[in-house]
Amino acid sequence: MNSPLGESRRILKIDDAHMVIFDDFRNVKLNEKVDLIFADPPFGIGFKGNLQTYHRTPDALSYVEVPQEEYPDFIRSLAKWSYDALKDSGSMWLLSGWNNLRHVLEAVEEAGFTQLNHVIWKYQFGVFTRRRFTTSHYHLLLLVKDLSDYTFNKPEHYAEDVWYIKRPYQHGVKTAGNELPDELVERCIKTSSNPGDLVVDPVLGSGTTMKACLKLNRRCIGIEINPALEERIKTKLGLDLFLKNSPT
Numbered sequence: 001m002n003s004p005l006g007e008s009r010r011i012l013k014i015d016d017a018h019m020v021i022f023d024d025f026r027n028v029k030l031n032e033k034v035d036l037i038f039a040d041p042p043f044g045i046g047f048k049g050n051l052q053t054y055h056r057t058p059d060a061l062s063y064v065e066v067p068q069e070e071y072p073d074f075i076r077s078l079a080k081w082s083y084d085a086l087k088d089s090g091s092m093w094l095l096s097g098w099n100n101l102r103h104v105l106e107a108v109e110e111a112g113f114t115q116l117n118h119v120i121w122k123y124q125f126g127v128f129t130r131r132r133f134t135t136s137h138y139h140l141l142l143l144v145k146d147l148s149d150y151t152f153n154k155p156e157h158y159a160e161d162v163w164y165i166k167r168p169y170q171h172g173v174k175t176a177g178n179e180l181p182d183e184l185v186e187r188c189i190k191t192s193s194n195p196g197d198l199v200v201d202p203v204l205g206s207g208t209t210m211k212a213c214l215k216l217n218r219r220c221i222g223i224e225i226n227p228a229l230e231e232r233i234k235t236k237l238g239l240d241l242f243l244k245n246s247p248t
């Protein structure tokens with residue numbers, strides 16, 4: 001399908017306000033400035049959820065990892081791409097594990113962002129380890145371009161920066177490499193955008209951000225390099241059932 005951007009690439013159009021572009025985000029130029037970017041990039045730690053990396057052919061429900069030596073450049077491109085795509089009043093939620101955090105912090109500063117918050121997401125437990133502590137937290141950076149003009153819908157009177165949110169276990173469901181809890185993504189989107197705003201996730205994965213935007217009435221563009229995730233995205237959004245039940 002030809003995209004409204006004038007190039008030929010696979011696009012999953014959900015409705016006029018929601019679409020997924022299957023491509024490397026670095027190839028995508030948006031024709032509208034964005035209110036919020038939510039990005040949960042690959043870890044860059046040789047994550048084997050999919051047994052493959054960037055330069056190999058993606059397979060079903062796989063996860064495209066970035067080789068560790070390429071991570072600093074990758075995250076720099078993501079930070080710069082996001083900064084350029086945002087409105088002056090826009091914000092970004094950027095997620096990171098602790099391993100590559102130093103590269104992420106450097107990249108966002110270099111791009112021009114100001115860090116508004118550094119939220120810790122504490123999940124119920126991580127992978128068992130023998131000779132070090134088990135990692136059971138993640139870093140959520142809330143970034144803005146202009147400290148005097150950004151959206152912040154405070155979720156509760158005393159809103160703290162440590163969030164306890166359980167990872168969902170989806171027994172018997174084929175999921176993508178690493179899917180975030182709906183509750184976490186919804187909390188970020190509600191806090192940093194308003195209904196009708198344009199939200200972009202340049203590393204969409206299974207479509208959690210799209211699902212949250214459909215529920216919360218935000219417009220959304222998702223970008224995902226791995227076309228094999230289309231089926232998972234459709235399942236997550238309930239589009240497979242919709243398509244099965246629609247008259248031909």
Ligand SMILES: C[S@@+](CC[C@H](N)C(=O)[O-])C[C@H]1O[C@@H](n2cnc3c(N)ncnc32)[C@H](O)[C@@H]1O
Nearest residue numbers: 024025040042064179180203205206208224225
């Ligand atoms: C950690 S996962 C995102 C998970 C997502 N938040 C969810 O809840 O399902 C990162 C995603 O980035 C994708 N990705 C890696 N490099 C990319 C690139 N250059 N452009 C777009 N997507 C990319 C991977 O295929 C993977 O699906």
